[in-house]
Amino acid sequence: MHPSSLLLAAASGASAAPVFAVYFEQWHTASLSDRATTAGVTHIITAFAQSTIFNSGTWYTPFMPLDQVRALFDDGTKVCMAIGGWSDTSGFSAGAATEQTRKTYAQNVATIMDNLGYDCVDVDWEYPGGNGQDYRIVPNDQKVQEVETFPLLLQEIKAAIGDRELSIAVPGKEGDMIAFTADKVPLISEAVDHVNVMSYDLMNRRNNETMHHSGIPGPARAVDLYIERGMEASKLVLGFTIYSKWFTTSGPCDGPEGCATAELERPDGTDTGLSGAVTFEKASYSDGEFAQAMQNGKVDEQGGGQWYWANSKLWTWDKPALITRKFDEIVKPKGLGGVMAWSLAQDSHDWSHLKAVREGVGGL
Ligand SMILES: *[C@@H]1O[C@H](CO)[C@@H](O)[C@H](O)[C@H]1NC(C)=O
Numbered sequence: 001m002h003p004s005s006l007l008l009a010a011a012s013g014a015s016a017a018p019v020f021a022v023y024f025e026q027w028h029t030a031s032l033s034d035r036a037t038t039a040g041v042t043h044i045i046t047a048f049a050q051s052t053i054f055n056s057g058t059w060y061t062p063f064m065p066l067d068q069v070r071a072l073f074d075d076g077t078k079v080c081m082a083i084g085g086w087s088d089t090s091g092f093s094a095g096a097a098t099e100q101t102r103k104t105y106a107q108n109v110a111t112i113m114d115n116l117g118y119d120c121v122d123v124d125w126e127y128p129g130g131n132g133q134d135y136r137i138v139p140n141d142q143k144v145q146e147v148e149t150f151p152l153l154l155q156e157i158k159a160a161i162g163d164r165e166l167s168i169a170v171p172g173k174e175g176d177m178i179a180f181t182a183d184k185v186p187l188i189s190e191a192v193d194h195v196n197v198m199s200y201d202l203m204n205r206r207n208n209e210t211m212h213h214s215g216i217p218g219p220a221r222a223v224d225l226y227i228e229r230g231m232e233a234s235k236l237v238l239g240f241t242i243y244s245k246w247f248t249t250s251g252p253c254d255g256p257e258g259c260a261t262a263e264l265e266r267p268d269g270t271d272t273g274l275s276g277a278v279t280f281e282k283a284s285y286s287d288g289e290f291a292q293a294m295q296n297g298k299v300d301e302q303g304g305g306q307w308y309w310a311n312s313k314l315w316t317w318d319k320p321a322l323i324t325r326k327f328d329e330i331v332k333p334k335g336l337g338g339v340m341a342w343s344l345a346q347d348s349h350d351w352s353h354l355k356a357v358r359e360g361v362g363g364l
Contacts, residue, residue: 020040020339020358021194022044023047023342025046026048028281029345030345035073039074043194044078046080049084052091054112058108062116078119080167081112081116083123089127095153097145102153103156103160109160121165128147128178134269150188154168167237169198172201195235197237202214205272208260209261210253214240216330217303219239220334223330236334238326240342242347246293249309252309256305282349285349292310297319299322320353320355320356323356327360327364
């Protein structure tokens with residue numbers, strides 16, 4: 001390392017222990033990991049508190065009492081409250097709008113954290129500036145102001161929560177990085193402690209040709225874009241998924257990339273039901289098509305993804321060996337601050353993905 005980058009690293013706290021964050025969400029709680037599986041997790045992020053709660057309210061009931069959540073992890077693991085998530089943007093839009101609403105929103109976040117004993121908060125606004133679930137109903141041109149107000153809301157929240165950590169979940173697709181301009185990213189970087197890059201779902205129902213939904217070049221590019229626009233690399237946290245996605249193709253398909261898809265989304269933005277996601281839970285393996293894909297999947301070494309095509313469906317997912325490669329090819333060389341996984345209990349089949357992430361963190 002060049003001496004000047006050593007100085008920079010020291011100044012920015014880059015030498016801090018790597019982040020190993022895991023989302024724990026309300027939809028998967030039946031089959032939980034033991035403490036050996038989650039040893040070393042630094043942040044557990046409960047998901048989700050609705051974004052609208054904080055516009056006026058000061059009470060929120062997590063899906064599991066926090067003492068029960070804490071008992072699943074190492075002593076001292078930070079427990080963070082995730083707000084928002086896919087399709088939940090209206091509270092953020094309203095909360096960010098004016099100086100007064102931002103102050104109220106931030107104060108309510110702090111009060112609820114105090115009341116419940118949360119150590120940290122994670123803002124999952126998908127996405128400031130648009131391209132959310134409602135993008136055909138509320139077009140992006142009605143959200144232009146959010147590009148300005150998003151960093152301001154983050155600044156208010158950070159000021160209100162004192163020395164507790166603020167993280168954000170950010171898009172992996174360049175087209176969704178509407179509020180992450182070279183003008184604004186330095187402000188965002190300054191306001192937050194960690195930036196959880198959703199470096200997956202890079203293929204979704206808005207695509208018309210197949211590609212890996214995560215892979216390696218896509219996440220590497222997402223991280224590079226944030227760094228180029230002024231995000232501190234040591235604040236970036238690379239995301240891993242614990243699910244496979246599938247997409248119906250319009251014809252036969254002999255590789256993971258470039259096959260035309262069937263119509264996956266209608267012009268009004270609704271789902272045609274011709275694509276989906278399946279988690280790596282025990283229960284998923286009772287689905288014959290999923291089990292067949294998992295058994296017969298092929299690795300695309302160049303694209304860094306696992307894939308399988310049968311019955312007009314292209315499956316795309318990450319295997320543990322590919323998770324390991326992302327540490328060597330992205331997390332380490334780019335000097336990232338750590339990694340996160342979505343989500344804990346989706347790996348109940350054999351916990352092999354979480355273990356691969358844990359081993360990768362151990363090698364940082
Ligand atoms: C996908 O959409 C793009 C942009 O509209 C178009 O140029 C391309 O030909 C389409 N690909 C397929 C396979 O339909």
